[in-house]
Amino acid sequence: MCTGKCSRFVGLSLLPMAFICMIANLLLMFPNGETKWTDHLATQVWLMAGLLGSGLFMLCPSCNAIRAGGKGCCGEGCCGNRCRMLRSLISSIFGGLGSFYCVVVSGTALSDGPVCNLNDLSGKDAQWGYHLKGLNESYLTNQASWDLCVQPPKIVLWHIVLFSILLGIGALEFVLCASQLINSLIGVICGDCRKKGKNEA
Template identity: 60%
Template sequence: MCTGGCSRFVGLILLPLGFICIGANLLLIFPNAERKWVDHITLQVWLMGGILGGGLLVLCPGCAAVRAGGKGCCGTGCCGNRCRMLRSVFSSFFGGLGSFYCLVVSATALEGGPLCYVEPGEWQYPFHDPLNGTNYLANQTLWSTCLEPKNIVMWHVVLFSILLAASAIELVLCGVQTVNAAIGVFCGDCRSKPKHHADVS
């Protein structure tokens, strides 16, 4: 696959992944799709790893990669798409940083667990205890510790797992596009150019 075709392919995958991260982070702000719990959500949700890191910072390199897979900035020939490839190098680098940020935030959230209402009547992180070797992810019987919001542990685990998986894929794709676009800057687009037929008088 040529550099232009590869750029377009990567960009078309990054764009939906970015929107998935934004959607997952928005759902995390409203546990069980209810507004009344907004004041009691996990710190990692407020860090906006999905909206900022895996979302906005990845949508930009996604768009840049799709554009780099199109015609050159001066049409066919001329700079041979090198200008757009150069922009894609820088945007993919920052997209990789954003997806890495989302990856770290999601992994930390899954490790610490959700903030929830527990007995004897207080809000806390019941599964965030470094001295306790119990893994709440492997032992679902512990999930009943959280009384409110209902099903908050499942909500937390599923959405942050989606963010973790999506950001990991984004990180790989941004790395691939950084290398691909750098090759495109120096070598140009390997796609065949349309032939121009001279007018016969």
């Protein structure tokens, strides 16, 4: 696969992933789709790893990779597609950092568990905290421990599913950005391998 086609494939793959991460992060801010729990969210939710790291940060490398798969800024000859490949190379570095940030934050979130309340009470009698963090056995493998969290309802499942999505997509984005970094470097050095007349606009 030539550098241009590879860039286009990476760019078109990163674009939907970025939007999925942004949606997942927004859902984390509203447990069970309700706004009344926003005062009791895990720190990792507010770090916006999905919205920023694997979301908005990923739009730039995605768009640059797609553009790198098009016709070069100087057309045939002069520099081929090297100019766009160089931009894609630089943006892939930032994309890789953003996705790595998402992976680290998501992994920490899954390790610590959600912020939850041990009872149905509010005010001073409420017991909010990371109650699943200090257990002898990881709450991820001990589903019975999920019952400790009374409020928000089903917060543990909500937390695990959405942060697992961010972790998985973040890791995949990191791999794609790393591959695009190598692909762009080859493109800068060697130019676009596509033949004349087959360049995509």
